[in-house]
Amino acid sequence: MNVELKRINKFLSEVGYCSRREADKLIEAGRVTINGNVPEKGTKIGSEDVVAVDGKTVTNAKNKFVYLAFNKPVGIVCTTDTRVEKDNIIDFINYHKRIFPIGRLDKPSEGLILLTDDGDIVNKILRASNNHEKEYVVTVDKPISQTFIERMSNGIYLKDLGQTTKPCIVKKLGKFKFKIILTQGLNRQIRRMCEYLSYEVQTLKRVRIMNIKLDVPLGAYRELTPEEFTELNKLLVASTKVHKPIPHKRKPHGK
Numbered sequence: 001m002n003v004e005l006k007r008i009n010k011f012l013s014e015v016g017y018c019s020r021r022e023a024d025k026l027i028e029a030g031r032v033t034i035n036g037n038v039p040e041k042g043t044k045i046g047s048e049d050v051v052a053v054d055g056k057t058v059t060n061a062k063n064k065f066v067y068l069a070f071n072k073p074v075g076i077v078c079t080t081d082t083r084v085e086k087d088n089i090i091d092f093i094n095y096h097k098r099i100f101p102i103g104r105l106d107k108p109s110e111g112l113i114l115l116t117d118d119g120d121i122v123n124k125i126l127r128a129s130n131n132h133e134k135e136y137v138v139t140v141d142k143p144i145s146q147t148f149i150e151r152m153s154n155g156i157y158l159k160d161l162g163q164t165t166k167p168c169i170v171k172k173l174g175k176f177k178f179k180i181i182l183t184q185g186l187n188r189q190i191r192r193m194c195e196y197l198s199y200e201v202q203t204l205k206r207v208r209i210m211n212i213k214l215d216v217p218l219g220a221y222r223e224l225t226p227e228e229f230t231e232l233n234k235l236l237v238a239s240t241k242v243h244k245p246i247p248h249k250r251k252p253h254g255k
Contacts, residue, residue, distance in 0.1 A: 004047070007042060007043070008023065009027065009042075012053075015059070016065060016117035016118055017117075019122035021123075022080065027043075032053050034049050034051055065121075066099060068093075069114060071112065071218050072110055073218050074109065074110045075087055077107050080101070098117055099116060100116070101115050102121070103125070109206065110206075111207055111214055112208065113206070121236075134182050134210075135182075136206050137173065137178075137179055138177065139202045140176055140201055141199060143175050144177075148199065149170050149178070156197070158189075161192070165184060176202070210232060
């Protein structure tokens, strides 16, 4: 009789414990056990195996997944490691189920971040991260020039990251304020772009992720509506299609 096996990181994702990426980190840190033994990354398990994290058994509760839109305040850190960061997002929200953020928003920034206990959708969103729109409102320390708008829009070479930012939409909202829509998620991207042009970011707020808009007070959260979730999945399917690699056909020898 064939026994279906699955990788430990996929199991932890499917039961809603964490994303596959986070699961790999837990495994590397030695915090995961299978039948009491610490596994290697990539280990497969069967239905009879007992998986635990930090000594607590992980089970598939098969409950309805939760999807939250949260308005993160400045100073809150987007991490699930409550042992390290005092001002972490998990303790701040204090939700009754284990949830984790999808992606991150820097500690000095505020605004929209999504949280869930659905590991599969985390993987889908992170895989599509270079294709979906994220919108920010930013204030800087000196008047915004037309040159600043044009250079931000066309892409800037970030020497420390060794790459040029993708073209994006930038619109001036006021003397010191602008809106920017990215389809890229480089580390501290907006701050680095502004620094290159000798501007310093004063405030940075994310107001939209794909079709989800920020519409709750600072420090508050709400569940996604069924309509938002349906549209989100449609956008993720489109992103997957765009980024699906085209297999190369091998030419016969002699041609």
